[in-house]
């Protein structure tokens with residue numbers, strides 16, 4: 001079992017964040033705009049200086065090179081980055097034939113130009129790219145922000161099933177209480193400088 005452990009983590013104005021994300025479970029993070037949700041994810045991905053200790057399955061973030069950590073702990077930012085002209089350049093060779101139908105793309109998408117992708121298409125492909133890396137932990141920053149209601153629920157169902165099946169420890173930043181209710185095993189909200197657990201229908 002690979003669990004993600006945060007011990008007394010501080011980043012920006014946020015401090016004393018201690019929690020466990022068990023394998024295959026989703027911890028939802030919410031909080032006002034600018035409260036530090038993305039920075040916390042970036043700290044967990046070793047993309048932002050921070051205090052405290054973060055470990056995955058007993059391996060400390062500080063004990064391995066950053067690229068090695070990020071191959072196990074994969075972040076999907078709200079605005080995904082693309083380096084090659086074609087979508088397929090970002091995926092393993094057989095990714096087109098394994099593309100899940102829930103994503104709503106034809107297999108030819110691998111030949112599409114990145115510049116033609118809508119923001120919702122980018123977001124869905126960024127999630128598939130992240131899962132193609134076989135992560136042990138996933139850091140999702142508002143993964144359905146650019147999708148309509150029906151696409152959101154289809155994607156959510158697929159993503160949650162993948163997280164459970166692959167036993168990925170997951171942080172999922174979300175604002176929609178309905179989504180949090182559907183996907184979260186636990187919910188924490190940033191209140192000022194602290195990350196507080198949210199219980200039940202709070």
Ligand SMILES: Nc1ncnc2c1ncn2[C@@H]1O[C@H](COP(=O)(O)OP(=O)(O)OP(=O)(O)O)[C@@H](O)[C@H]1O
Nearest residue numbers: 012013031032033034035036037038039040048078
């Ligand atoms: N590298 C940095 N150095 C200093 N301040 C930063 C840095 N990156 C972000 N900030 C600031 O930290 C605060 C938290 O930013 P963050 O992006 O984590 O917010 P957020 O909770 O994800 O907001 P939103 O919901 O709007 O995406 C913001 O005020 C932002 O301007």
